[in-house]
Amino acid sequence: MATILINGQEYPLPEGEKLNAIQAAQRIGVEIPYYCWHPSLSVVANCRMCEIEVGSKDPKTGEIRMVPKLVPGCQTPAKDGTVLVTDSPKVVEHQRMIMELLLLNHPLDCPVCDQAGECGLQDYSYSNGQAVHRFVEERVVNPRKEVAETIQLNADRCIMCTRCVRFTREITHTGELQVISRGSHAEIDIFPGHPVANALAGNVVDLCPVGALLDKDFLHKQRVWFLSKHDGVCTRCSTGCNISSEENRGEIWRFKPRNNPLVNDYWICDEGRYSYKSANDPSLLTAMYARIGNELGPVLTDQALKSAGQELTKVASEGGKIAAVISPFLTVEEAYLLAGYIKGLSPDAVLALGAVPVVGEDQTFTPDKVKGRNGDTSFLDPKPFTIHAEKCPNRKGVEAVLAHFQGEVIDFNALTGRIAAGEFKALYYTSGSPDLWADEEAARSLRSGVSYLVVQDTLVTPLAQLADVVLASATFAEKAGSYVNADGRLQYAEAALPPRDGSLPDLDILAILGGRSGGPVESSAVLAELAAKIPAFGVAAGGKLPTYGALLGDAPAPLPTNGDAPTPFIDAWSKTRAQIGTRSGAGATR
């Protein structure tokens, strides 16, 4: 078996993986600090932070020969017999010197810098740097400039790691960014008149290890240590990118991508990134409404639920036909409860998939190992990123539920035709979509086709105006549940915000209507029940999903081929920070 020697200890190397020294050390919990290396970008080794002592062990004689100079760890393959020393005085001294060099012209704006709190310079300067530095010359002051409509560059904070440049060349193939000037005057810039304008532009902000590239949308609004992070899934298209929704004081402030090598790698698109705003929309419904006489007025939650439940039961018992629209914005758990509830009222009820918004065409970014890349690409496994035209998170999930309950999937348009023809007595309509599905005219025709209408939605739509009962439901941020993306991958999203005043999460609304007893429902309990009932969801047995989600209809979830994926950059840092904490706590005097 291939083995590697790290700091005098021998460890086995994972089979069939190409790792560099940083990754190999990370697997066993040894941190090698780095700036310019990123697991999805080519290796250029220009920051020199990761330099360590490297050598090789002769398999026959067991003799160890070290390279006389320090070697960048990001560029060192972890092979059989490789010897790494990451904590010798030579390495530690080198890291101190690199920190001093990087901070020569750095303004140390930390109090006003948006990166403070998740900044590689701050953390490594604390753990690997030194308190003093000897630079007495005048600092280079680079200008602040706009590199995109949404992105600001504070050039003086840049440490020239060129991650952003490599991203636009290697991942998006748009190449908007470049390095201008040389030496200490080197600066990141755009080509004059060509700002960064691609669908993934916002990722350069996440990539930047310091606060040089800043998102203007988030700029100066919050300090990052105030934000609580929740693992979510983006609901703006059917890719289902993994995100962390970061919230403080009941408002979402930003979305950041979360690594999932099977879906979105390290990226999210700008459309998804800024879609958090719809969760903070002040025009979201803040109360439930019911028609009393001719007037639609706000009523107490239980009153609205009771009146909807009673009326639907009455329609069913009188033999009237009920139709339900199950929105592709609902989670699979909600779709399951809704379908179960309506079918429970009357077995001949008709369930239909809500409108599926499609905008434009799928856009795929296909990086390859060669094109647009420079430096060492042997460690790379670049993954394509697709922005789907289908702008809903869960069409496949709802379809799978519908197929189970009625054997076929009826689409929204087919149902509207049947409603207009007067086939149904009552309609249960769910949406939760930020896009409008039924304009005023369509709403009027839907309304006139049925004698009783329940609308479960988050916004005041023309159809809600005409409803008999409006149930204020949760936005994507206010509910937990699972979604099935375009590839059929079932993924779990946490709730980021508590339900707004006057609203209830869809799962609770449906559980109350369906008469489920036993207090508040948990999405995992519903998922477990669903997995037991519907074979397609067998992967979610027990209500648990693996970190990277699981493919519908698959046997037990396949793990990513490269075992546990590399820790995302920021996560690696927070771990370092935890270690620093224990170290300084032990030696310092108080």
Next chain:
Amino acid sequence: MRPDDPSLKRMIPPTLKLHEKFYLPQIVGGLLVTGKHILSASLGKGAITVSYPEDQHVPSANYRGVHRLNKDEQGRVKCVACMLCATACPAHCIDIVGATAPESWSDREKYCESFVIDELRCIYCGMCEEACPVEAIELTGLYDLTGLSREQMIFDKTKLLSVFDLTRDAEPMRYTTPPPKAGPRPTEVEPSGLPGPKA
């Protein structure tokens, strides 16, 4: 400072001697001090009460009273909205809204659009003052802090800046201006001009 810095000194707490372990000598010592104070006060010499408000109490120079927000030479608020004070505050009584500074403020990228301290929640610990990297927030010697309603005790940016104008001469900014020459610090303050319902 690094944990392995050779100039770091380890402090070892002194161990208790045998008679200290009994505690009684300490208690008696404490009672003696109390008795001394009672005696000197009742004999009229060391009275420690004043006839407030006719006589004003002058707190010690490190007394921590109501906050002020300092201004720079151009009269702008010094605060850069880093929210370190709000982070450090154990009472969570500081609320700041940051914003990008106007183009004309070439030296500054960020400032506070709104700055509110709930003086009723504050415990006057001075952590905010300690945390501030630009010496923008300071606690003054003003102790006459009253209000007729809770709302009056919630100090906004305007009010906090007005406390600075009020106390500027008596209490110069601690780090950015040279300390005042000899003389007790807070005596010149006109208490009638204090913030609160009287003002």
